[in-house]
Amino acid sequence: xxxxxFHNPTRIIFGKESVGQIGGVIKEAGGKRVLLVAxxxxxxxxxxxxxxxxxxxxAGLTWVxxxxxxxxxxxxxxxxxxxxxxxEKVDAVLAxxxxxxxxxxxxxxxxxxxxxxxxxxxxxxxxTTALPIFVVLxxxxxxxxxxxxxxxxxxxxxxxxxxxxxxLFPVASIIDPTxxxxxxxxxxVNGAIDAMTHVMEFYFLGTWEETTMALDESLMRTxxxxxxxxxxxxxxxxxxxxxxxxxSLALNGLTGVGLREGDFATHRLETAMSAVFPEIAHGAxxxxxxxxxxxxxxxxxxATFARWAREVWEAGSxxxxxxxxxxxxxxxxxxxxxxxxxxxxxxxxxxxxxxxxVGILGRLKELTPGDLSAILRLAL
Amino acid sequence: xxxxxFHNPTRIIFGKESVGQIGGVIKEAGGKRVLLVAxxxxxxxxxxxxxxxxxxxxAGLTWVxxxxxxxxxxxxxxxxxxxxxxxEKVDAVLAxxxxxxxxxxxxxxxxxxxxxxxxxxxxxxxxTTALPIFVVLxxxxxxxxxxxxxxxxxxxxxxxxxxxxxxLFPVASIIDPTxxxxxxxxxxVNGAIDAMTHVMEFYFLGTWEETTMALDESLMRTxxxxxxxxxxxxxxxxxxxxxxxxxSLALNGLTGVGLREGDFATHRLETAMSAVFPEIAHGAxxxxxxxxxxxxxxxxxxATFARWAREVWEAGSxxxxxxxxxxxxxxxxxxxxxxxxxxxxxxxxxxxxxxxxVGILGRLKELTPGDLSAILRLAL
Numbered sequence: 001x002x003x004x005x006f007h008n009p010t011r012i013i014f015g016k017e018s019v020g021q022i023g024g025v026i027k028e029a030g031g032k033r034v035l036l037v038a039x040x041x042x043x044x045x046x047x048x049x050x051x052x053x054x055x056x057x058x059a060g061l062t063w064v065x066x067x068x069x070x071x072x073x074x075x076x077x078x079x080x081x082x083x084x085x086x087x088e089k090v091d092a093v094l095a096x097x098x099x100x101x102x103x104x105x106x107x108x109x110x111x112x113x114x115x116x117x118x119x120x121x122x123x124x125x126x127x128t129t130a131l132p133i134f135v136v137l138x139x140x141x142x143x144x145x146x147x148x149x150x151x152x153x154x155x156x157x158x159x160x161x162x163x164x165x166x167x168l169f170p171v172a173s174i175i176d177p178t179x180x181x182x183x184x185x186x187x188x189v190n191g192a193i194d195a196m197t198h199v200m201e202f203y204f205l206g207t208w209e210e211t212t213m214a215l216d217e218s219l220m221r222t223x224x225x226x227x228x229x230x231x232x233x234x235x236x237x238x239x240x241x242x243x244x245x246x247x248s249l250a251l252n253g254l255t256g257v258g259l260r261e262g263d264f265a266t267h268r269l270e271t272a273m274s275a276v277f278p279e280i281a282h283g284a285x286x287x288x289x290x291x292x293x294x295x296x297x298x299x300x301x302x303a304t305f306a307r308w309a310r311e312v313w314e315a316g317s318x319x320x321x322x323x324x325x326x327x328x329x330x331x332x333x334x335x336x337x338x339x340x341x342x343x344x345x346x347x348x349x350x351x352x353x354x355x356x357x358v359g360i361l362g363r364l365k366e367l368t369p370g371d372l373s374a375i376l377r378l379a380l
Numbered sequence: 381x382x383x384x385x386f387h388n389p390t391r392i393i394f395g396k397e398s399v400g401q402i403g404g405v406i407k408e409a410g411g412k413r414v415l416l417v418a419x420x421x422x423x424x425x426x427x428x429x430x431x432x433x434x435x436x437x438x439a440g441l442t443w444v445x446x447x448x449x450x451x452x453x454x455x456x457x458x459x460x461x462x463x464x465x466x467x468e469k470v471d472a473v474l475a476x477x478x479x480x481x482x483x484x485x486x487x488x489x490x491x492x493x494x495x496x497x498x499x500x501x502x503x504x505x506x507x508t509t510a511l512p513i514f515v516v517l518x519x520x521x522x523x524x525x526x527x528x529x530x531x532x533x534x535x536x537x538x539x540x541x542x543x544x545x546x547x548l549f550p551v552a553s554i555i556d557p558t559x560x561x562x563x564x565x566x567x568x569v570n571g572a573i574d575a576m577t578h579v580m581e582f583y584f585l586g587t588w589e590e591t592t593m594a595l596d597e598s599l600m601r602t603x604x605x606x607x608x609x610x611x612x613x614x615x616x617x618x619x620x621x622x623x624x625x626x627x628s629l630a631l632n633g634l635t636g637v638g639l640r641e642g643d644f645a646t647h648r649l650e651t652a653m654s655a656v657f658p659e660i661a662h663g664a665x666x667x668x669x670x671x672x673x674x675x676x677x678x679x680x681x682x683a684t685f686a687r688w689a690r691e692v693w694e695a696g697s698x699x700x701x702x703x704x705x706x707x708x709x710x711x712x713x714x715x716x717x718x719x720x721x722x723x724x725x726x727x728x729x730x731x732x733x734x735x736x737x738v739g740i741l742g743r744l745k746e747l748t749p750g751d752l753s754a755i756l757r758l759a760l
Binding site: 001002004005006007008009010011012013014015016017018057208209210211212215217218219221222225226237238239240242243245247249254256257335 | 382391394526588590591599625629638
């Protein structure tokens, strides 16, 4: 087990009817003037916006709203909101939405203190401070509600990159699973697959990190079980709640304890792919790429890949484990081939080129352009 | 799954050669004059004290030392150290030791702001502030390095009680597993049993908290596996490290998410027993009482007790699971009967009387004096 530091200061407020606490939570943390960041308007339909607005008002807070954050959120939008935040002199940022909204809100919270936000994504400057970040989560999967990360796409440069800083941990995140009962099925599935791959990106580096690896296996099994249950009954509260909490745990630091920083090659490859094809949902892309990555990498840590097949899929071999994973994803109506995503062999060079911009990819094995192409071909 | 709030702000610095970071960590948090709390002197023998002293010095900190905290730590000692802390105007408290030392240090950190420390244990006053608490852990098991609790014994009143406050979370805890390689075997075992029972106190309340329950099972299995490995090779770093981290996770809040506040009846019964018999080590007492509690309670949540037997012990019934647990503890040279602890049937009324002082005991079932006696008799 490698030496590690674990520190996750985010407060999670979880459960039914919890959204209305947001005003009090921000006020207690010293916020007065809030920037509310949101997406396309689903929170108007499901009542979350009304509850949030009422709560902010009752707490005596004023706020300004920035709408229109899209899936695979872009730098241009974050910059636009930074200008608004600066003009309006907000002292707290509230994301009401899923991963894209949260990541944009985090980028803004840091960006108001930066000359150039993208320079931080390029690691030319370090993010050491940010406005306090609050979250009302409407879709589980990315883990952004309890992690120190933000992902944005620089459209012109075809880069979908990650910013990491302890300043990006939300102060508090509210997770009311009932809010997610109205999600379209494919969004639930994309979130589940995203969360599962967060665990796997760490897990496969494991050898002697028994505490972490056993915890990781318990989370993977739970995510699979709860998604099955939700497929049978999308309104089931317990399955929704357990899936939501498992997704938060999947990337809050615990799943990677002692495992260095994980091997996020598949995540980077997927973000490269969705930088090229912005219409691909992150979870869907991961569900296609991860099985291929496992098949390509299985000999680089064979005991752990075999353990994964056995413990998560009750399979006798890695190949069988991957086959069961693909069958499971298919059973959830998720794509398992690049073809289903509208990506063909001819697109592989562009995706590889986008991936290589990140720098070194892969920790279990440093992936060459040839490796990346081979993994993508295994996913065709 | 019940609604919950999860917040654990403690920073864990974990690994080989990490003890020497303590000075820098305290300095960075703003500490200048430190109260160092310690036990009977084992940290002088294993070099930990020298490393800590050098680190404090190098960070430019001054400090005052309070030695002599005993297992099952007492109020009188905490009061004595509070007087020292006030006289010396310390601004940070550093525990260098195991659970008893940490709990005393936490009590002092809160106590310097209180008229009467014990009134807080009696819940007559609330603890809202404390000096910043830092830990160098020398024995895993109690979880105090990452929890908001402190346990002290009021000797005259025969009360061993718990204080809980968010102010008691350590700011930072350093866990170097190599420090624990020199522990006597029975201390390793007592720590492992203590940690396992922390998980169980929550787990048996579970019904639909799949994420938490699966995580709890993974921790119980890991604790058992790692203790077996340490019995074969006490110097094995990986087993020691995994056991240490599992013990921290066992009571840092995660294992009880959605499970209200757990059913700590066995813990309270054990602390009552060791209030009457202060020579009984906490972990040893728990190893004796917990199997009896399970046998007595198994019909109050039968599906979960059966699941525990199956998932943790690969047993076909609760009785078989308990038998395997007792065999495991015996295999570790831990006591499994009250007789081995020097407690006889004639002592049961005194233990029950001490337990009843706490107030209501048990959440799965509110335990009557008759229930408590019956559980103790099952442990004879």
